[in-house]
Amino acid sequence: MNRYLKVKSARAWWLGVLLALICLTPLRAAEPLPSWNDGAPKQAIIDFVAKVTAEGSADFVPQAERIAVFDNDGTLWSEQPMYFQAFFVLDRIKAMAPEHPEWETTEPYASVLKGDMSKVMEGGQAALVELVMTTHAGMTPDEFRRIVLDWVATARHPKTGRPFTRMVFQPMLELLEYLRANGFKTFIVSGGGIEFMRAWVQDVYGIPPEQVVGSSIRTKFEMRDGKPVLVRLPELNFYDDKEGKPVGINLHIGRRPIAAFGNSDGDHQMLQWTMAGDGPRFALLVHHTDAEREWAYDRDSHIGQLDKALDEARASGWSVVDMASDWGQIYPQ
C-alpha cells in the first residue's frame, strides 16, 4: 500500500467512524420495543412505522404529519382501583382539612375524611364535581403545578406501594421512544386534567406540556397587587372524553393523527376519527387481561370499560394488546 492509499484509507476509516457515531446514535438499542413479546401487535407497530417512514413509498408520511395520540389512564399508566387523579383529590382533601374545620360535619368532605367512599358516592356526580373543584381551583397554574408535583413525589399506590408515576407501562414508554425516534410527534389525549398531567408527563413520558390535551377548568386573567396572574376557576371548561377527544385533538393539534392508542370506550371516537383519514393509519387498544401483574377488566368495568371499541377493533382489524401475553414486562424496574 503506498502512502497515498494509506492516507486515504485512514481518512475513510475516520469518516466512517464519525458518520456512524452521528447517524446511528438513535439506533443504538439494537432491537426496538424490547418489553414487547413477539406477536401480532408488536409486528403491526413495526410494519406501520417502516411503511410510513420509507421515503419514496406510496405510504410515506412526511415527518410533520406523523402525529400519534395516546390516552393516558389505562393506556400509559394503570387506572385501578380508581383513576389515579382521584387519589390526588382524596389526598388533597385530607391535606387541606386542617384549614377547613367545617368539613368534619359537611358532606361530601366528612365522608372523605372518614374514608367512607360509599357514602361519598351517595352524593353522586355533584359530590364528585365539588371535590374536584375544591382541590383543583382557586390557585394559579404555577401553584397547582407545585401541589401536583409534591403529591407525585410522596403518594403511593395502595396495592403496589409504588409511586403512581412508577405505574406507567414500560412497553408504552418504549413505544413512545420508538415513535419519536422515527419522527413522530407524540401527544397525550386524555380525559384526565390537562394541568394535572402537564406537571409530570415531561419527566415521565418525555412529552412536553404543549403536547398534552386533556379536560380542563376555566382560568381567568387578573391583576393581583399589580402583578398579572391566571387563576383557576371552579367551572368546567372542556371534558376531553369520548366524542370530546376528536374535538380536543382538532382544537389543540389542528390535524388528524395517523396513529391512536387507547384502552377503553372513552377512546373509541378518537380511534374511529384517526382511522377515517386518508393514507396509512394505525389504531391499537390495550386490553387489560393480566390480573396477576396488573388488573384484568373490560366489558363490565366501571373504570376503563372496554366494550364497543373492542368489538370494532376486532371487526376492523385494529391491533389489540393482550397484556398478559404481549407484554414481557408491565412496569419499569
Place this chain on the structure above:
Amino acid sequence: MNRYLKVKSARAWWLGVLLALICLTPLRAAEPLPSWNDGAPKQAIIDFVAKVTAEGSADFVPQAERIAVFDNDGTLWSEQPMYFQAFFVLDRIKAMAPEHPEWETTEPYASVLKGDMSKVMEGGQAALVELVMTTHAGMTPDEFRRIVLDWVATARHPKTGRPFTRMVFQPMLELLEYLRANGFKTFIVSGGGIEFMRAWVQDVYGIPPEQVVGSSIRTKFEMRDGKPVLVRLPELNFYDDKEGKPVGINLHIGRRPIAAFGNSDGDHQMLQWTMAGDGPRFALLVHHTDAEREWAYDRDSHIGQLDKALDEARASGWSVVDMASDWGQIYPQ
C-alpha cells in the same frame, strides 16, 4: 513532516471540513435580521437571543422553555383597512349568494351584496357574528380548510393588489426564522380564527397547526353515513383576545412564554403575563408609523388600537418597533 503526521493532518483537515459542514449549516446567512435597520429593537432582539442561548450563563434558558408567541393581525401581517379575515367573510358571502336567493332581501346579507358596509355596521355586533357564523360553520374542518386555501390563492387586497399572504412583514419572517434557528418554538396567539390561520400559516410563517392559538367556534363529533366527522357549529367556543390571550396560551401551550410580540392593546395582557415570569424576558410592540409603505395608526384606530400597551411599553422598557425607521423593507419582494 513524517508520514504519520501527514496522515494525521489529512485526517484532521477532513474532520474539520465535515464538522464545519455539519455544525455551521444553520449559520450560513452571515447576518441575522437583514431587513431590520440597525437600532434599538434589532439590538435588543439580538442581545436577548445571545443571552438566553449562552450555555453556562445565568440567563441561559433550556431549549424546551424557549417559547415565543406572536400576535398575527398587525404583527405578522397587515390589518388595514380591516382585519383580513373580514375580507374573507365578505368574499364568502358573495360566493355563497347564488345558493341563497333570499339574501337579496335579508339583512345583513343584502347590504353585503350591495357593498354597503355602513348599512352592515348598523346591524352592530349581532350582524357581524351572523356573517361570521354563516361563513365559518356548517362544514367539516377539512372542508373549511379547502375553502380558506381557495380564497388565499385568489383574493387580492383592494389597496395593494397583493395576495393577502404577501402582505406579511418581511422583518417578522426573518425574526421567526432567527428565533427558530436559536432553538425557540414559535407560536401564533391571535384573535383571528384558529382554523382560518392554520390553513396557511405553515407555508407562510413555517408555523405548524399545533402551534397556533386563536379564536374558535365549537365543533361536534358525529357519524355521517357511518363515517366519523367533526362539524363546525355556529357557536363561539373561545375569544382569544386581550385577557383571553394568556388564558389561551395557558390552555394550549401550558407554560409561560419568554418572549411575546404584538402590536395593539389586544396584546397587552399577553405581553404583561409574559414579562411577569422569572428569568430573562422579552416583549416587543410593532408600532405602525409608516403611512407610505404600510399604514400609520395607533391610539385612535378602531382596528389595532395601540394606546395602553404603548404607555406600558415606554414605562417598562419594552421594545417598540418604529416601522418607518426600524424596518428597511415591509413586505417580501
